[in-house]
Amino acid sequence: MADNIITVKDLRVRFRTAGLVKSLIKRIDDPFIDAVMKVSFSLGRGETFGLVGESGSGKTTLGRAIIGLVKAQEGSIEFNGKELVGLKDGQFRDIRRNIAMMFQDPVASLSPRKNVRASITEPFRIHNMGVANLGEEARRLLDLVGLHQGFMAAYPHQLSGGQARRVGVARALALEPKLIIADEPTAGLDVSVQGEILNLMNRLQRELGLSYLIITHNLPVVRHVSDKLAIMYLGRFVEQGSTKEIFERPAHPYTLGLLAAVPEPDPDKRRDKLELQGEIPSLMRRPSGCEFHTRCPFVQKKCLEVAPKYEEVAPGHWASCHFPFPDPANAKAVPKGAMTGDGYIPHVDGHTIEAGNKRQRF
Amino acid sequence: MTAAIETTEAGAPIKREPRFSWLWQLLRDPLGCFGLILVLLIVLAAAGADILSPYDYKALDIKARLAPPSFEHLLGTDNLGRDTFSRILHGGRIALYVALVSVGGSLVLGLILGMLAGYGPRWLDNLLMLLFDAVRAFPVIMFALAVITVVGPSLETIIFVVIVTSVPGYARITRAATLSLKNTEFILAERSLGAGTVRVMVSHLLPNLIAPLLILASMDIPVVITIEAGLSFLGLGVKPPTPSWGSILNDGYSFIRNTPWLVIAGGIPLIITTLGFTFLGEAMRDVFDPKMKKDR
Known part of the structure; x- marks a missing residue:
């Protein structure tokens, strides 16, 4: 497994639904819900893994568990040969230099009172990198994601969704991480900008040898970018395999339903498709x-x-x-x-x- | 679906904002400008009280007691023949001192406690909220009377009372704002980058909390000045012969049949201060909330 950047095994994330006292009074035996249940997958270096599911299927929680924003209760996450489950916050610090996360809302994931320059150099300051010339680094990062230097002094509310997303990518790349968890990288962007962002991510993967974990409900996106793919339903993987295999020969009816739900650009095509109801x-x-x-x-x-x-x-x-x-x-x-x-x-x-x-x- | 070509420059660059643009925006707002002028007037008058006052505020001029305004005594004299104008200037100094120290103190304390309650563990939140609610349950003046009866009237007592009673207000607002910010994506993003609690609180929560609190503080200053004046009016504030707007008002109240000028002289600065700080606060709120900026 040495070639895998991350190996997740039987991961389980539970959330408490009732406090200790309340669950005692109301006699709730199991005051937990399983947001992620016994999930296993692995991701090789330079590969892209797509995580697909409806809202509430636990895909975002899985992503956040990997970077330690929510605590995983059981199972193991092995990143670069290091076990992440059970690490304390302090020990996670170094891991977070190697894993970066991009959040759903491109504008809201930037600190509203920091300008672009401050936002993208923030990782250096957090980790006390002692970078001599932060301005130089900021310029390099903006160049990397194809943003004009004039954005340096702009605040998040002055940016468009696509521009803010580029800033988010720049910030994620600042510490040269090995794995990037991208939560809905294309959400809220119009189709041409989605394309730009995906091409940008593809280019950066080639140039920097990144691995991606892409969390999305957008099947065309994963088809375009990911090598492997898992379909999540109620916190479990219901299907997993290579992207090609799943798109050509889906095994699970849920996958079939999701594939059928992708809009067809051909208006004359017969619509005898499988519909997921309820x-x-x-x-x-x-x-x-x-x-x-x-x-x-x-x-x-x-x-x-x-x-x-x-x-x-x-x-x-x-x-x-x-x-x-x-x-x-x-x-x-x-x-x-x-x-x-x-x-x-x-x-x-x-x-x-x-x-x-x-x-x-x- | 990704036929779009990646562009090298997304959109046009954004113009840099000049450093003191907020001041210009404040001055462009007529009410804000007016408020700022009033506040500056009060502050300068209080700061320059020693130079500006024509007489020593303690000097008695028995022959001219309860005199109406004249060129000799700009706002007349009180029942002991002291120059009211000089006393108003020095009283302003006391009022501003009490207001700034206590509002500043409660702002800082409220911010710290509120952020701890909002961002910290649940039990700390519950404990602090219990404490705040308990303190809030005291009526300010009653609490002040009780404390003053025990400790004795002094400037420090007033400041203490004001801080204790207004910290919960600031803390509650800070806590509410912190709670709503706590799970926003940019805070999660900071945490995912590895930022510690202190960094998140100081560098990312604070700048987003401070603006509404500063505005609140600016509007609280006249309230505190009135509390000080009120307590001095009741004889529980600063001790004579130290002048205070409240004690001047009290003298005026006692001698209202002889002259209206003492009440007028004591009341006008209170009105000016209240108006000034309130207008300034409202104008600041319009300027400092970047999402409400009109010309963008």
Whole structure:
């Protein structure tokens, strides 16, 4: 595993939902929710890993756990051969020179009363790098991300989203990190600026040998930039593999649904696509069996009771589904909309289960 | 989807702001300008009291007691024949001293405690909030009367009382602002870069908190001046013969049948100070909130 920059194993992040006293009084046995549950992946040097999921699927939490902004309870994160889980804040300091994070909102992630120069040289000051000429460094960083030197004295509220994002990239690059965690690097930017930012990130990866962990809900983005990819649902990986493999042969119905949800630029194309219906269930009440069964168009009796194993469906391609897709027999097993007439009632308390276009409450 | 070519220069450079642009913005606002002039007037009058006052504020001129304004005594004299104008100037010095020291003290203390409550651990927050609420429950004047009865009237007692009673206000505002900033992305970004608690608090929280607090402080100064005047009016403030606007007002109140000039002379500086600091505070609020800048 020496060639991996980061190896995450069975990582679990829990948040407390009720205080100690409250949970004692109300007799809540388990006052926690699992935002990230038993997640494993690894990322090689110079590679890009895409983390895809709906809002609330735990992808941002996973990213923040890696850089230590939220504490992971179980599992291990091995970065450059060093274990990160269980490190104290003080010990994390040095790690943070090698991992940088880019946040969702490009403007809000810059300190509003610091100008660009102060923002991008902040990392040097935090780590007491004793850089003799901060102005020189700032100029170099702005050059690196293709921003005009005139932005040096600008404040965040004077920048556009794309400009602020470039400043964010410059700040992330300041200490020459090995890994960059990019949380929705393209959120809130229009398509041409998205393209510019992704090309910039690609160029920097080539020039500086960076590894990226890209967190996004935007499938075209990951397809464009990432080598490997994981789909997250309710804090778990439901599918993981090489980007090419997943886009060509998705195994999990959720992945299929996400892929089908990408808008097609062709208006004449037939729209007999798979639609994911309903909402992502609450983390407080995880569905029984396969956690995706409340929304799965191919749900079967087994899915309600037995949780599927996270298994390799093809070499290097993992998925957790009883009836993964590449097997043509499974794809035909249950035609769409047939599940209600099957003699069983999909039942989860309080959840609306959608079948076809009919809304039924059980 | 990424056909766009990466540009080397995103947009046009932004013009550099001159260093004292805020002052110009303040002066362009008529109310702000007026407020600043009033405040400067008060401050200069108090600072230059020794040079400006035509008489010693303690000097008695029994023959001319309760005299109306004249060229000899610009604002007349009081019941002991002391020159009211000189006493007003020196009284302003006392008023400003009390106001600046106590507002400054409570601002600093409130900032520190509020940031600790907002950014620190939960138990500290709960403890501090309990303390603040307990202190806030005392009515200011009652608390002042109680403390003065125990310790005796003096300038320091007034300052102490004002600081104790106004720290919770500043701390609460600081805490609320800190809580809302605590989980913003730029604070998370700083932490992800490895910044420690002190650095986050001093370098990133403080600049975002200080502006509303300075404005609040500026508007609090007249309040404190009135508290000082009020306590002196009741005879619980500074001890005679040290002049205070409050004790001048009290003399005026006692001799209102003989002359209205003492009340007028004691009241006008209070009005000017209140107006000045309030206008200045409001103008500062408009200038210092960069998101509200109009010409951008």
